[in-house]
Amino acid sequence: MTARIGVDADVAWAAISDAEAIAEWFPNMAAAAVEGDVRTITLGSGLPITEDIVTNDADLRRFQYRITGPLPTEYHLATVDIFDLGPGDCLLVYSTEIVPEAMSYVLSGAIDAAVTNLKTRLEAGDRFGS
Amino acid sequence: MGRKILFITTDQMRYDALGCNGGTVARTPVVDGLAADGIRYQRAHPQNVVCMPSRATMITGQHVGTHGVWMNGVALPVDAPSVARVLHRAGYRTALVGKAHFEPFIDPFLRFPENVLGRDADPDGSHAPHEGEPHRGFDHLQLATHGTGLFTHYADWMGKHAPGHIADFYSVVEPASMEVSSVRGGDTDCVQVGINNMPRGVYHTDWCVDRAIDWLDTLDPADDWFCWVSFPDPHHPWDPPQSEMSRVRWRDLDLPEGYPADRSQREALLDAKAPHWRQWYDGALVSNYEAPRDWVPATLTDDQVREVNARVHVENELIDEGVGRLLAHIDGRGWGDDTDVLFTTDHGEFQGDHGLLFKGPYHVDSLMRLPLIWRPARSSGPVTGVSVAEPVGLVDLAPTFCAIAGVEVPEWMEGQSLPRDESEAAVQKRQRVLTEWDSVHPNRTKIGVRSIWRDGFLCTSYLAGTVHDGTEGELYDCAEDPLQRINLWDDPARRSIRDDLVADLWVSLPPMREPRPIVQAPV
Numbered sequence: 001m002t003a004r005i006g007v008d009a010d011v012a013w014a015a016i017s018d019a020e021a022i023a024e025w026f027p028n029m030a031a032a033a034v035e036g037d038v039r040t041i042t043l044g045s046g047l048p049i050t051e052d053i054v055t056n057d058a059d060l061r062r063f064q065y066r067i068t069g070p071l072p073t074e075y076h077l078a079t080v081d082i083f084d085l086g087p088g089d090c091l092l093v094y095s096t097e098i099v100p101e102a103m104s105y106v107l108s109g110a111i112d113a114a115v116t117n118l119k120t121r122l123e124a125g126d127r128f129g130s
Numbered sequence: 131m132g133r134k135i136l137f138i139t140t141d142q143m144r145y146d147a148l149g150c151n152g153g154t155v156a157r158t159p160v161v162d163g164l165a166a167d168g169i170r171y172q173r174a175h176p177q178n179v180v181c182m183p184s185r186a187t188m189i190t191g192q193h194v195g196t197h198g199v200w201m202n203g204v205a206l207p208v209d210a211p212s213v214a215r216v217l218h219r220a221g222y223r224t225a226l227v228g229k230a231h232f233e234p235f236i237d238p239f240l241r242f243p244e245n246v247l248g249r250d251a252d253p254d255g256s257h258a259p260h261e262g263e264p265h266r267g268f269d270h271l272q273l274a275t276h277g278t279g280l281f282t283h284y285a286d287w288m289g290k291h292a293p294g295h296i297a298d299f300y301s302v303v304e305p306a307s308m309e310v311s312s313v314r315g316g317d318t319d320c321v322q323v324g325i326n327n328m329p330r331g332v333y334h335t336d337w338c339v340d341r342a343i344d345w346l347d348t349l350d351p352a353d354d355w356f357c358w359v360s361f362p363d364p365h366h367p368w369d370p371p372q373s374e375m376s377r378v379r380w381r382d383l384d385l386p387e388g389y390p391a392d393r394s395q396r397e398a399l400l401d402a403k404a405p406h407w408r409q410w411y412d413g414a415l416v417s418n419y420e421a422p423r424d425w426v427p428a429t430l431t432d433d434q435v436r437e438v439n440a441r442v443h444v445e446n447e448l449i450d451e452g453v454g455r456l457l458a459h460i461d462g463r464g465w466g467d468d469t470d471v472l473f474t475t476d477h478g479e480f481q482g483d484h485g486l487l488f489k490g491p492y493h494v495d496s497l498m499r500l501p502l503i504w505r506p507a508r509s510s511g512p513v514t515g516v517s518v519a520e521p522v523g524l525v526d527l528a529p530t531f532c533a534i535a536g537v538e539v540p541e542w543m544e545g546q547s548l549p550r551d552e553s554e555a556a557v558q559k560r561q562r563v564l565t566e567w568d569s570v571h572p573n574r575t576k577i578g579v580r581s582i583w584r585d586g587f588l589c590t591s592y593l594a595g596t597v598h599d600g601t602e603g604e605l606y607d608c609a610e611d612p613l614q615r616i617n618l619w620d621d622p623a624r625r626s627i628r629d630d631l632v633a634d635l636w637v638s639l640p641p642m643r644e645p646r647p648i649v650q651a652p653v
Contacts, residue, residue, distance in 0.1 A: 028239040044240030045249070045281070071238065072306050101572030102308040102419065102652045105203055109650030110239045 001094045001111050003119045009084035012092055012122060013061045016080050018129030019053055025121060025128055026114040039065065047071075055079075075099040092118070133507045133534050134469040135217075136460065137358040137527075139188070140449055141181065141229060141365040142489070143475035145499040147446050155378060156443035160454035161473055161503060168471070168505030169516045169550060175563040175583060176477045176524050179489055179497040180420055181231050181365075182206070182653075184476040184524060189213055189232065189266065191528025191543030193564065195642040199232075200568045202419065203649040206232040208243060208265070211542045213528035215267025217356045220537045225270035225345045228338040228360030232266065234651030235280050236308070241650070244281075248273045251286035268358075272341040274334050276302055276362045283341075284334055292332040300324030300367035308652065311367070312424040316441075317380065320434040321425045321487075323441065324369035330448070333371050334362050339452040343459050351464060356531065359456065361449050364479070366488065368441035370448065377447055380433070380440035388483030388496060388613050389435055396485040402617045404592055404602040406577065407492065411485060415597065417577050418569045419652045421488035428485075435482035442481060467508040470534050474502040474524065483613075491567045493581040493590045493604070494614045498565055504530070504548055513550060520555035521563035521583050522548055544640065561585070564639050568593075570649070582635040588614065589631035603628070 005012055015021055019039050023032040028044035039051045049071060055064035061082040067073050076098045083091040094115055098104050122128075145151050148158045150165035177187045178194050186192075186199035186206045191213060199206050210232075218224045233242035240246055243265055265271060274284030277299040288296055300322065304311045316323035330336060342359045349355055363370070390396040400408040409415035413426035453473070460469050480486040483496040502522065506513050526545035533539065533547035549555035567579035578593030586609045594600030605618040605628050618624040 028241045043238050045238050045245075047238050072308050100307050100309065104572045105649045106236055106238065106308075106651050109234075109648060110241065112648055113241065 009090040015128035021129040132354045135356045140475040142479045156446040158450040164505040171502040173521045174502035179477040195640045203651045212266045218267040223355040226268045226358045227342045236651040248281035295328035298328040300369040310422045312422040318434045318437045322366040326369040330371045364442045364445035378440040378443045380437040383436045471505045520560040523563045
């Protein structure tokens with residue numbers, strides 16, 4: 001999933017890199033809490049998901065996380081990259097590798113909605129993250 | 131006071147499931163009686179052979195390309211056209227009891243209203259309106275599907291009334307893999323067969339009838355109403371209450387006519403079709419999510435075919451008895467003469483035909499020829515035992531409901547009101563019915579299928595994808611070859627009719643909407 005967003009790259013990166021801020025812009029996510037390198041998100045259904053934060057690199061503007069439970073993922077790695085395209089212009093790329101394959105549709109639909117929502121709200125002036 | 135509408139659907143029921151359509155095992159006297167007092171359609175096709183696209187056609191009255199639900203997992207937008215909304219605005223009381231599936235089932239984020247409504251599970255079926263109107267026009271919803279693993283009113287009800295029996299259900303999807311389960315059971319160690327020890331009274335078939343009766347009892351005698359009772363059966367898994375299994379002993383069953391028991395004959399017949407038939411049979415291809423990924427059809431045994439069929443017959447008998455209970459209740463309320471009853475299903479099931487189970491991108495009668503019966507309200511005039519041979523589709527249901535209610539058929543509906551007899555079918559110039567399939571599996575397998583039934587021929591053209599190059603097809607002369615075993619696609623003598631049917635298909639089929647909506651879940 002990619003989105004060209006009409007804000008500075010640092011603004012988009014602030015939303016992505018603040019791992020707890022995801023609950024503010026990811027639809028149907030009730031809560032997010034971070035302890036060390038572990039993030040626990042709570043989905044709209046009430047299901048808590050634990051994730052390992054693998055990468056949070058401000059120089060690369062790259063954030064990676066891995067779902068560790070309890071969704072039935074044998075392998076998962078999500079990568080969010082922000083590319084600076086100039087003042088007031090950046091590109092967000094949200095990619096996911098996942099096994100089993102059937103889970104890809106569940107996550108991709110939610111991520112598609114989330115990226116669309118993040119773009120809309122950032123361009124409307126909302127700001128997320130510290 | 132106008133006519134009431136009882137719309138009954140089953141899930142994955144074959145044409146020959148009913149006695150009135152030639153079925154010889156399941157006893158279906160109630161639905162047979164509707165046919166005897168009404169209209170039986172001999173050639174009714176769905177516009178897609180899996181649940182979500184087909185159900186979207188029922189509620190919108192549109193072909194798949196128009197409503198956009200092009201495969202399971204694509205959500206019908208909440209503000210999509212809905213015949214229930216049309217009826218609601220016309221003053222009808224409206225309810226849907228049972229399986230909706232206009233939105234994906236697998237929804238851990240709880241993104242879809244059906245699942246939110248099911249989770250909140252108000253026991254009286256009420257729910258918050260969407261932009262001032264009830265969800266899709268139904269002012270009462272009691273949702274169900276097989277089992278209790280999803281967000282439905284039935285799951286909530288089971289948790290409160292029969293928690294000890296929740297584990298009796300076979301789980302359609304394996305939680306660990308999110309794939310359709312390959313777990314085997316029953317007497318023949320067959321996939322998607324389970325022993326279910328719950329009492330019949332808490333199984334979803336009777337639950338749907340009970341909840342529909344509950345709602346009907348809230349209505350004023352003068353109300354006009356539209357009640358869609360949507361049974362989850364006889365869709366797999368095949369695990370009806372074990373207490374009912376003595377109705378049909380699988381060991382006593384003959385093999386279905388469509389099942390070629392001789393392996394070499396079976397495989398030769400498959401080889402004459404487009405290549406994905408044999409590839410799936412051999413376990414070399416997984417093209418879609420609707421069948422267990424790890425099940426290889428070539429391993430299917432004669433006894434497994436018998437056991438699956440026996441279980442389906444039992445499920446169909448329970449449905450028929452439930453319909454009888456509903457009709458008796460409606461008569462008891464004094465609505466019997468003013469109620470139109472329509473009975474159909476969303477798509478068919480192989481049940482052993484061609485050596486296969488389940489469904490997929492295979493456009494033959496097993497999956498496409500559906501039971502469809504309309505018993506018009508007796509107050510609307512006499513109709514007795516009419517049989518209509520001209521092709522009709524599920525796309526015609528929504529306009530039929532409008533016609534019954536005396537409401538103008540909206541321009542966005544693409545079907546026509548069902549004909550009440552052959553002469554009306556001729557006036558309507560009914561010649562063809564169209565069915566389409568598209569799928570993109572997470573493993574990247576992409577298949578597109580388009581079919582037309584006309585003049586007794588079934589013609590299927592495959593789109594270029596990962597399996598087909600776009601030149602493949604199937605042509606069956608359904609009068610000469612009712613089991614669709616002889617593929618005439620490459621027969622030079624049939625080239626003219628083939629080309630004419632393909633041209634007609636592409637002229638008649640509405641184009642797929644752009645952009646095509648995204649897939650949001652496997653199912």
